[in-house]
Amino acid sequence: MNSTLATTDRPRVGLITNPHSRRNRTALAALEARVSRCDGIEHRVTRDASEIPQALREFAARDVGVVAINGGDGTTAQVFAALFENTPFKKPPTVVLLPGGTTNMNAADAGMRGRLGRAVNELCRWADGETTGERRLRRSVLRVEGALGQPPLYGMFLGAGTIVRGIEYCHRHVHRVGLVDEIGPGVALLRAVWGMLRGDDAFAAPIDASIRLDEERDTRDIRLVILLVTSLERLFLGMRPWWGNERGPLHCTWMQQPVKRLFRHIPGVLRGRPAASASPRNGYFSHDTASIELHMDATFTIDGELYRASRAHGPLRIGQAGELEFLKVGP
Numbered sequence: 001m002n003s004t005l006a007t008t009d010r011p012r013v014g015l016i017t018n019p020h021s022r023r024n025r026t027a028l029a030a031l032e033a034r035v036s037r038c039d040g041i042e043h044r045v046t047r048d049a050s051e052i053p054q055a056l057r058e059f060a061a062r063d064v065g066v067v068a069i070n071g072g073d074g075t076t077a078q079v080f081a082a083l084f085e086n087t088p089f090k091k092p093p094t095v096v097l098l099p100g101g102t103t104n105m106n107a108a109d110a111g112m113r114g115r116l117g118r119a120v121n122e123l124c125r126w127a128d129g130e131t132t133g134e135r136r137l138r139r140s141v142l143r144v145e146g147a148l149g150q151p152p153l154y155g156m157f158l159g160a161g162t163i164v165r166g167i168e169y170c171h172r173h174v175h176r177v178g179l180v181d182e183i184g185p186g187v188a189l190l191r192a193v194w195g196m197l198r199g200d201d202a203f204a205a206p207i208d209a210s211i212r213l214d215e216e217r218d219t220r221d222i223r224l225v226i227l228l229v230t231s232l233e234r235l236f237l238g239m240r241p242w243w244g245n246e247r248g249p250l251h252c253t254w255m256q257q258p259v260k261r262l263f264r265h266i267p268g269v270l271r272g273r274p275a276a277s278a279s280p281r282n283g284y285f286s287h288d289t290a291s292i293e294l295h296m297d298a299t300f301t302i303d304g305e306l307y308r309a310s311r312a313h314g315p316l317r318i319g320q321a322g323e324l325e326f327l328k329v330g331p
Helices: 024-036 049-061 073-086 105-110 116-127 162-177 183-198 262-271
Strands: 003-005 012-017 041-045 064-071 094-099 134-145 153-155 157-161 207-213 220-230 250-256 284-289 292-296 298-302 305-309 316-329
Touching: 012 024, 012 049, 012 116, 024 041, 024 064, 024 116, 041 049, 041 116, 049 064, 049 073, 064 073, 064 116, 073 105, 073 134, 073 153, 073 316, 094 105, 094 116, 105 134, 116 316, 134 157, 153 298, 157 162, 157 207, 162 183, 162 220, 162 298, 162 305, 183 262, 220 292, 250 316, 292 305
Parallel strands: 012 041, 012 064, 064 094, 094 316
Antiparallel strands: 003 134, 134 153, 134 316, 157 220, 157 298, 207 220, 207 292, 220 250, 250 284, 292 316, 298 305
């Protein structure tokens, strides 16, 4: 659900900044100077995840109605955890995602894109009641149980298989040369797809797994090559690699061995418009669902952070924590 409007009656904004995220390492002083001139924003710099709950409690005590997150996708996931596990707010706050991280995939869909300084300036103008446009939309947040040694995890994107190998390649080779935002993951995607096409085990080795969607009674054993689960409606570079026709809130797409005619099918799959032959018979699956149960011994990612799953420990249970309202401001 989307709407566009402008108003001078604005709720108070609470801004959480992760000083360690890529863009804030060089922009923090300028950001703090701009926010200090903004009467409508309460600003907290949180040096690690343990400081986020206290910042939210202070915001709730000061009647903050909008929580803005200035960090990467990992920071966003930490704030989601605090909001859903033990929220101090009587009513869920509206959320603003600022592009303060390296990839900013969540912000590119549900938040503010572009330069961080410009996004912060637009937020300050909005918070001080200046006439700028606003757009509101709703997205679900994932809740994932069963990661080794972890409490429930929250985020907007989960991936396994080739996606994890692409992230590892991105960390080792792409970010080091300064390719960020959508360019870095785009380069890593091209390398991962090339590895899949060549049958390179560094990218294409399958994972023995079992999966069950919420509408199914039994698990199915699969040789998993790639899996994603997301509540976003756009990934980096505008990709929408899902085409399920159910009514569930989570997009779930996977490929399993044997994956046939990958070179022919990958462009349509990434656009969410696969050819008819990109079918389960040929290794391609996509469903919109409310929950997924996944058994595997493998690494997976939530919003760019890596975790482990183990069959001996039990299944990963991926579901919906709930919906949040997201706000984009600016012309």
